[in-house]
Amino acid sequence: MHRQNKHKNSIRREFILHGNLWTIIFNIGLPLVFYNSISQLFGIIDTLIAASLGARIVSTVSFISQIQSLFAAVSAGLGVGGGVLIAKKIGSQDYQHMQRYIATFLFLITGFIILILVTALPLAPWILQLFKIPQDLLHPGIELFRLELIGLVFIFINTFYFTIERSWGNSETIFWVNTLILIIKLVATLIFLHYFHLGAISLSLASLVAQAIVSIIAVLSFMRNEGKKIIGIIKTEGLNYVAAHEILTLSLPVFLEKFIFNYGKAVVNTMSAAYGSMAIGALGVSNRIGGIATMPPIGFQEAEATIISQNLGNQNTKRAIEAYKITFIINFIFGLIIFFAMSIGKDWLVNLFAKGDVTFANEISRVYQYERYASILLAISSSVMGLLYGFGYTRTAMILNLLRLFAFRIPPLWYFQHFTNLKTEGLGLAMMISNMMMGVSALIVVQIIIYKYRKTVQYDSL
Numbered sequence: 001m002h003r004q005n006k007h008k009n010s011i012r013r014e015f016i017l018h019g020n021l022w023t024i025i026f027n028i029g030l031p032l033v034f035y036n037s038i039s040q041l042f043g044i045i046d047t048l049i050a051a052s053l054g055a056r057i058v059s060t061v062s063f064i065s066q067i068q069s070l071f072a073a074v075s076a077g078l079g080v081g082g083g084v085l086i087a088k089k090i091g092s093q094d095y096q097h098m099q100r101y102i103a104t105f106l107f108l109i110t111g112f113i114i115l116i117l118v119t120a121l122p123l124a125p126w127i128l129q130l131f132k133i134p135q136d137l138l139h140p141g142i143e144l145f146r147l148e149l150i151g152l153v154f155i156f157i158n159t160f161y162f163t164i165e166r167s168w169g170n171s172e173t174i175f176w177v178n179t180l181i182l183i184i185k186l187v188a189t190l191i192f193l194h195y196f197h198l199g200a201i202s203l204s205l206a207s208l209v210a211q212a213i214v215s216i217i218a219v220l221s222f223m224r225n226e227g228k229k230i231i232g233i234i235k236t237e238g239l240n241y242v243a244a245h246e247i248l249t250l251s252l253p254v255f256l257e258k259f260i261f262n263y264g265k266a267v268v269n270t271m272s273a274a275y276g277s278m279a280i281g282a283l284g285v286s287n288r289i290g291g292i293a294t295m296p297p298i299g300f301q302e303a304e305a306t307i308i309s310q311n312l313g314n315q316n317t318k319r320a321i322e323a324y325k326i327t328f329i330i331n332f333i334f335g336l337i338i339f340f341a342m343s344i345g346k347d348w349l350v351n352l353f354a355k356g357d358v359t360f361a362n363e364i365s366r367v368y369q370y371e372r373y374a375s376i377l378l379a380i381s382s383s384v385m386g387l388l389y390g391f392g393y394t395r396t397a398m399i400l401n402l403l404r405l406f407a408f409r410i411p412p413l414w415y416f417q418h419f420t421n422l423k424t425e426g427l428g429l430a431m432m433i434s435n436m437m438m439g440v441s442a443l444i445v446v447q448i449i450i451y452k453y454r455k456t457v458q459y460d461s462l
Helices: 002-018 021-052 055-091 095-120 124-130 135-168 171-194 201-225 227-237 241-275 277-313 317-344 346-354 358-391 394-406 410-419 425-456
Strands: none
Touching: 002 021, 002 055, 002 135, 002 277, 021 055, 021 171, 021 201, 021 277, 021 317, 021 346, 055 095, 055 124, 055 135, 055 241, 055 277, 055 358, 095 135, 095 241, 124 135, 135 171, 135 201, 135 277, 171 201, 241 277, 241 394, 241 410, 241 425, 277 317, 277 346, 277 358, 277 425, 317 346, 317 358, 317 425, 346 358, 358 394, 358 425, 394 410, 394 425, 410 425
16 A cells, blocks of 8 residues: 555656646646635535524624634644645655655644643633624634634644645545545534534534544554654654754744734724624625635645645756746636626625625625625735745745735725724725735736746746
């Protein structure tokens, strides 16, 4: 089994380094796109289930999910930093250092799991109050938040497994395993909701169960294929501090980007509460609808980052940038098609979530009617992020996302709240402005990077 797996990975490496780039991007990217699309669909189902329990539950779930994302940012950051370094070593066929990065990556993941269990879990009520959760959402929010924190343990384990698979370009494995998570989560939600009558807690509990089951599968799979090597490295070397420093150096900007960005989104939720707790739910629903257009391009972005990292490890910068250009074209066309489709079906989607609540429907519509206009530029910016992560420009990616929130989103929202008579429409306008400016800024940055490599890398054209 191990030899078959090793042979498969070697073939995949040669394919990424020398195959047709269009074929490679679609081959690696489509499973991730399908997964992101299915994930968004299941997320919509989750929101619909919450909406069936009332607008207050939607607001609670939306608020808690933003805070949970702050902690999940650690996992995402480590996944990007570790994944880039592992993929580069795969590209250069330096398998000894690749294994060392994997072992160190495992130590870091384990350390953060312990930290969350020891600190965040006992302090859950105070964390929610720190983020100024509305008092009418506090009591139901505490139980949900604790379940989400326990679920993070399994998310970290799964991130380790998925990062290794993504570094090799094994996106089919990621697709099938993540699809299993979604199916288990949906079935478990329906069981907890309709047979045990657990209400809103069903969503978080089902997610925990799904992630835990996949963690067991991931651990068994990994130990069967790579476990003996990793255990050997851990015994002989322990935590490699040089490798840990490299992983953390790349991961820290990604973590800070996602943590601060999600913190800012929690701040936006707090600002939204000025319009009433229903406005928080309306913003959450609008973001969920908008994700139909923005989440799938992230699948191509993840494939692009892997392709770029492996080719840079193989000293092929020109091919790495060509991968970005192709991804850009694909995401632009995709974003354009989805934008028109979402615009046509806007009213139907809003009414689907509102569940007959006219007031809630109006609130959602006031936000989404503006937010949807930025979907094309967000799809484009996903391509730029893939290039930045692949090249290891994680600090630049961090700066772009922080500008998106703290320069382009929160100041306009503050202005609309204090100097205009706009109500929930101000939320939609602030989202539209920030997402559009993110796209424009990303395009400027990528042109600077390409210009830099034209000057420093010796080949005919980029």
